[in-house]
Amino acid sequence: MTKIFLYRLKHEKMNREKFTKIAQDLGMEIKPVETDEAIAAHDSTRALVYAQPGAKFAGLLFYTDQSKGVAEDVIKLTDEKSAKRWADSFLERFDLLPQKIKDERIKLYFETSSYQTKAVTFDGKERSKKKIKTEISSKTTLNDILVDGPRSKVRMIFKDQEKPIMIHLGMWENIEVFEERELIRKHDVFTIIKEKLAHRQESGINYDIVDIRLAYYADEFRGGPDLLVPYYFVEVEYEDKKARELGITEGARQIFPVPAYR
Helix, strand or coil: CCEEEEEEEECCCCHHHHHHHHHHCCCCCCCCCEEEHHHHHCCCCCCEEECCCCCCCEEEEEEEEECCCCCCCCCCCCHHHHHHHHHHHHHHCCCCCCCEEEEEEEECEEEEEEEEEEEECCCCCCCCCCCEEEEEEEEEEEEEEEEECCCCEEEEEECCCCCCCEEEEEECEEEEEEEEEEEHHHHHHHHHHHHHHHHHHCCCCCCCEEEEEEEEEECCCCCCCCCCEEEEEEEEEEEECCCHHHHHCCCEEEEEEEEEEE
16 A cells, blocks of 8 residues: 655745836836735736735736736847746745655755747748747656646746746745655546546447646635645547547547545
């Protein structure tokens, strides 16, 4: 019998002073507005908001600058090294990453990476691919298991400015073991999916389970203890009887989340 941990998340209650400093660092000189669930500021083109503990997206810091479009062509795109340098400095300067964990049962790994994304552009005569944005993404693992979901990642988009035009930063301040549970076997997950799709097979729709992966999923908060729990994400591909005629090699796909513990 394999065991797996469930974790309790704790999020920072961000005060006005810290939020104001973050806003100023992003070039905003606006007094924030506060409610029990969030603190926010905006001007004519920019908005910054943080969801406080207890809110649906507790711990999420979101920023957008609409002075530049995400797909807008720019003369000189911010390079990957400069974007990563700014992002890492921003996270460290405002202490926006999880605290160091002393519990030996918790092995937390976090890193950021940068890359550039291309898009098809049209100059009126021909189409070509061109780099249009530099992005920051993050990878988080707990005890070597990937953590995914809107409240477990860092994403930023840079255009030609020093600062990003979008920040999505969903992280917790601290984490602790909530309890230990039994990990469901992959074999049992196949059975669960087959039971879910039995009615489709009865209708003559065939399918294949093409991938199954274990991950912790940091979804929106729904009350009670704010828990980070493991799921199996099962990817199913459905047979397309017209695929050969249309030259399609893959059928429609669907992902099923299945709780990975009992």
